[in-house]
Amino acid sequence: MDLRPISTLPTDDERAAVDAVLGAPGVVPQALREARGRRHLLLPGLHAIQDRCGWVSAGALGYLCERLHVPPAEAYGVASFYALFALSARPPTALHVCDDLACHAAGAPALIATLTQRLGPAGETRAGATWHPSPCLGLCERAPAAMLTVAGAAPRATAWGPVDAAACVDAVARGEAPTPAPALIPQRGRAAYPERLLARVGVVDPTSLDAYRAAGGYAALRLALERGPAFVLREVTDSGLVGRGGAAFPTGRKWAAVAAQAGRPKYLVCNADESEPGTFKDRVLMEEDPFALIEAMTIAGTTVGAEQGFLYLRGEYPLARARLTAALAAARERGLLGDDVMGRGVRFDIELRLGAGAYICGEETALFASLEGFRGEPRTKPPFPVEAGLFGRPTVVNNVETLVNVLGIVRDGAAAYRALGTAGSPGTRLFCVSGKVARPGLFELPFGVTLRALLELAGADDPAAVLLGGAAGTFVGRDDLDLPLTFEDTRAAGATLGSGVVLVLDRTVALGPVLARIAQFFRDESCGQCVPCRVGTVRQEELITRLARGKPHGTVATERALLAELGQCMRDASICGLGQTASSAIESAVARLKVFADEVTP
Amino acid sequence: MIRLPIYPAEPRRRPTDGPVRDVALTIDGAAVRVPEGATVLDACAAAGIEVPTLCFAANLTPVNACRICVVELEGARTLVPSCSRTVEAGMVVRTDSPRVRTARKLVLELLGSSVDLSATPHVARWIERYDAHPARFGPAAAPAAAGARDAAAPGHHHVGDGATAATVAQPAKVDNDLFVRDYGKCILCYKCVEACGDDAQHTYAIAVAGRGFDARISTELATPLPDSACVFCGNCVNACPTGALVFTREFELRRDGQWDEARQQETTTVCPYCGVGCAITLRTQDNQVVRVTSPLDSSVTGGNLCVKGRFGWQYVGDRPPPDTK
Known part of the structure; x- marks a missing residue:
């Protein structure tokens, strides 16, 4: 490979931004192999340029390519994939x-x-x-x-x-914004709903490691290191914990599969690319209890045999970024991360990496591609991440909420964890309640509480339509309020808990434009790799826009039939979960809430 | 300063070399045996079942992008791409179930309504076979102005009224004498990127840029090809399944309505330039070379050529006119 560089030269600022990430260039050019092994620094480099200059110029891109030995066309392909990078001049x-x-x-x-x-x-x-x-x-x-x-x-x-x-x-x-207000925890003070994950949120100073330790922090890691990986694997498996990112895969099985892999190195990835519209639970946990996530990641990493963890945080969470950066430094300084974790002779460290405005990077294989310095395009499974994940190595990837659950499981045991919730969905769940309610915010409820009870807590007077699970979720209506919020009950009802979104809409909100916004979202966020999703999300948006405007091609009935066929193709033939769920909320609104049920009278 | 770890990429997995055992599976009710490591697509071919493909090529790594080759696999939640899924003993595959037919029909309709497929072989037949009607999505929107698609920013699009169907139609890019990039015909199959990069040429002059429906094949900053890393080997042209990348002569003949396959013939010979001895296939119309390819199964080229073999044939027809002798 003999690269042709971009001929535009970088400015001093651009050069400095890149050098701050990559180190100053040596007198002797870096060995090609070594330079190419640093491809994963492409995204951090682009972030540095964007943060310093407000946009990524040709000269800056060229300098970054030269330093990393990445072909300019590929770097341009990566930079132009992410919404937070501007590739034409933009003010600061x-x-x-x-x-x-x-x-x-x-x-x-x-x-x-x-x-x-x-x-x-x-x-x-x-x-x-x-x-x-x-x-x-x-x-x-x-x-x-x-x-x-x-x-x-x-x-x-x-x-x-x-x-x-x-x-x-x-x-x-x-050029200045007000200080963000603290998280809203409306259930606080109600003894009926014990807080596990939220116990420290808004109570313990998130910037103080000592405060975290005084509030019970790092007891779980201590115990995990003393009792060993087999103990942790058993407790996590017995707890019945399943993933909270949306797919609900058993965490214990995932960990055991990676722990059993002979290949080294292995990686742990925390998926903190929380981008599902309506979701904010992981943000609150990371902002208000950052050490909990770091401790949980350390338990996960040392349990499965990974020495390196990556925390992939979405780029739109500046406060979480600041809190986590500080917390990681504090943990490292105190020997809770690094070459000798807690003085127990195990090595584990965590790198914080930022997404750059791409919903698709929450898909685990797209997240790997993004971390590796490529476009965030999902990969075909199999092989699954437990065999070939990040950098082709065995990888555990878990959502923030999933990981934080592990602390209680290790500390108090699987049986205590199962004391709340149902047999099929043990434990508690974070619900992100927003929309037309009196008390929006983050709720932690045992699985099995009904939607009605949650909506009463949040103060929803007129829940005409409730979106469960976000844009990739399902709408339910007034007839579904007695639905117990568990994985098994929602599945049986053809709904989903997804990422814990409970978005309440009342009669004043017209559903047509809401569905059109969902369709726009998927069109914007499709990575563009496969035809069903790349073109299907466009056709879906056009169709929903027509129906919302009362201007169908032919009759409303033929449009609904076309929507159903489109949905089936996207669900069946798309590469990843984005395309497979892109019609889910829209089709559920048409089926359950009878949106677009009436023919338009010309 | 932050640490600078190095994470080497894994070497690409190779298909099993050497003798292997056979694997038995069922396709459309019939028992099929193929060697271990074969794909479902290979197995379908062995069973005499035609599976349509667009982004697949025997000499390139499958990218699973077009999804027209999907089949139903018992026990799988979704359909699976047959071009890349390796066979496993006991698999039960259906290639013509209602789900498969619907998916293929919609893929054809989605492509047919957004891309000019007029130069794509077989597609008209498949559209008939799957009863696809691309016009169901409404009349095509106006083509994009030159450069407009190159400037699209990810995550934002102009929200229209839904009355017309968005397309990738745009003026062809003519920035060199050898080949034309007519991206109104591009289905984004990634083949040209692979041929330019890891799978053949290792030049990396082009990549996929942008996102979603605005994703496109591009040089860095949409630079014209002569200013890019392109070495004009034409292996991308060879790989293109839809005529989006096309020899200039062929582009002109098609544009002028002079392209006539009935008047064409193919002659395979050996490239005269150097000592490597690449097999080349000359396609001629009216005794003029209009396209040069190399057989995919050639042990010398694997289908690839260099700029000389691919494009250096003007001299063949460059005889002086009779009256100037």
Whole structure:
């Protein structure tokens, strides 16, 4: 391979940003093999350029390619995959205004319209700043939300809510956003619902390792290291813990499969790319209890025989990033990470990596591709990650909430864990409640509590439509309120818990535009690799837009039949879960809530 | 300063070399035996069942992108791509079930409604076989202006009224004398990227850029080919299944309505340039070379050529006109 470099030279700032990630270039050019082995630093390099300069110029991209020996066409393919990288000149200050589901229900369309008047059309530069609509920012309990990014030598990013037009205009003008408010835990103080995962949230200082340890932190890791991997595997398997990212795969089986693999090295990946619209549980855990995640990852890594963990955090969570960065440094300094974890002679460390605005990177194989420095395109399974995952090695990949559950299981035992919940769905579950409710926020309830009970806690007066599981989930209606919130009951009812989203819409919210927004989301977030999803999500959006506008091709009935066929093809023939679930919420609204049931009278 | 770990990529898995055992499976009710390591597609071929393929090529790594080769596998939640799924003993495969037919029909409709398939072999027959009607999605939207698709930003698109069906139609890119990139015909099968990169040429002049429906084959920053890393080997043209990458002569003949396969013939010979001895197949129309390929099963080329063998044949027809003798 003989690369042809980009001829544009980098500016001093661009060079400095790249060198800060890769180290200063040596006098002797780096050996080709070594340079190519650092391909995984492509995304961190692009982030550094974007953070420093506000966009990725040809010269900056060329310098990064030269340092990493990545072909410029491939680096361009990677950079142009992620929504948070700008590849044309952009001012340092950029405001990202969420208009996704929860924010949509909270008036984002009107907000966007006002901002278009006051700040100019989206994407235009005015007075050294620009703004864009954004997919879900994971601040659904404080909708509508926005994120301000200011590039420079000391880059800043803040995501906060609720916002109005005046707050947005002010933030853009000043290049500064207000301090985000703490998480909302509406059930706090109600003894009926014991908090396991949320126990420290809002109670223990998330910036203090000592406070975490005083509140029971690191007891589980101590026990895990003393009793050994076999003990941990047994407890996690016996607990019946299943993954909380959406697929509900038994965690114990996944860990045991990787632990049994002979190949070295092995990797642990924490999937913190929480991008499912309506989901914010992992953000709250990472912001308010970052050491818990680090401790849990350390248990997972040392149990399966991984010495390196990666925490892949979505790029839109600046506060979680700051808290986790500080927590990782503190844990490393105190010997809780590194070459001799807790003085027990085992090695484990964690690298924090940032996503850059791509929902698909929450799919585990796409996440691997992204970490490795490639486009976040899912890979065909088999082989499964437990055999060939990150860098082709045996890999455990777990969601944040799943991992944090492990602490209690190790500390108190599987039996104590199973004391809450149902036989099929033991333990508790985090529910992200947003939309038309009096008390939005994060709830932790034992599995088996009914949807009605959750909605009463949250204060939903008029739950005309409830979206369970996010954009990839299912709508349920008033007739389904007695549904027990468990994996088995939702599955039997043809619904899903997915990532724990409970988005409540009342009669004032027209469902047609909500479904159109979901369809837009999937069109925007499809990676583009396979035909059913790449083109299917476009056709679905066009179809839903027609129906929402009351302008079907032919009759509404023929459009519904076409939608059903499209859905079947995407579900059956797409490579990954994105395409396979892209029609799920829409089809459930048509089937259960009778949206688009009536013929349009011309 | 942060640590700089090195994570070497795994070497690509190779198919089993040497003698292997046979694996028995059932396809459409019939028992089939194929060597271990074969794909379901191989097994279908052995059973005499035609499975349509677009992004598959025997000399390239399967990318599983087009999904037209999907089959139903008993016990699997979704359909599986036959081109890359290796056979396992006892598999029960159905290639013509209602689910398979619907998926293939929709794939053809989705492609047919968004891409110009007029130069794609077999597709008209498949559209008939699966009763596909690409026009179901409505009239095609207006083509994109030159460069518009190259400038699309990921995560954002113009939200239309749904009245027309979006397409990838756009003016062909003509930036060199040897071949044309007519991306209105591109189904994004990744074959050209593979041929340019790991699977053949190792030049890496092109990659997939952008995301979703705006994903496209591109050089860095959409630079014209002569300014890119391209070495004009034409292996991408050879790999393209839809005529999106096309010899300039062929592009002009097709544009002018002069392309006539009935008047064409193919002659396989040996490239005259160097001592390697690459097999080349000359396609001629009216005794003029219009396309040069190499047989995929050639042990010398594996289907690949260099710029000379691929494009250096103008001299063949470059006789002086009779009246200037």
